[in-house]
Amino acid sequence: MALGLNVQEPEETCTDQNCPFHGELSVRGQTLDGAVASTDMEKTVVVEREYDVKVPKYDRFMKRRSRIPAHAPDCLDLAEGDTVTIAECRPLSKTKSHVVVGVVADEQGGDN
Template sequence: MVEVIVKELPERPRPGEKVQLPNGEFIRVRHVGIPWLLPPKKVCNDPECPWHGYLSVRGHVFTVTVESVHGRTATVIHEWLHYDPKYKRYEKRRKKIHVKVPSCIEVRPGDIVYIGETRPLAKTIRHVIIGKSEDVTEAKSQVLRLEQSQ
């Protein structure tokens, strides 16, 4: 088991930059493949971190609300609207998902976060938190406008 070291930076690093930790180790900030999400201000050497480790994010990306946090795992609630054709109306649906919390991202119950699908990390954990709602850049609104115009 690797001892996880976390370092707070004065400003956000850009993907591709190398940052030196207090123990002398260099960590490269990766790009997770979501153009409107910025990396966190903290840097860690956690191997299961999508920004600083080797964990790839693939599949679906959800916006969810954190319900509870237990160490490096959390329980989140994903809510969505489902159309019922029989009654010709929408109904609310919700699902609890267990996620891994990287060491460089601090979350509390009630936070709105973005989670991404990954390989299975434990028996019930198949998602990882990749950012908070404050980590969004202005590019997201431009992307949404392009998708609506097509």
């Protein structure tokens, strides 16, 4: 099933109704990239994005971050530190309106 996004369908299958690949959830609107900050909840991950905001008074930039709760389908194996792509969908709960559609890269690997 094609989502209309430039993401690869996972090899694993799942029975999650809210999976954009194997269920009936349609995606629409914006897609965002971010790092998985928390996997403590069931079927939900918190994706954290950092961006710069210009402060006109000082003519400098300051860092801001937003934390977006997103649905994690069973077919995607997600861990903290993974860089993922999330897409907007219908509201799934009070705070969740995004779903993870792909893993961009794993940030784990070595200690620096």
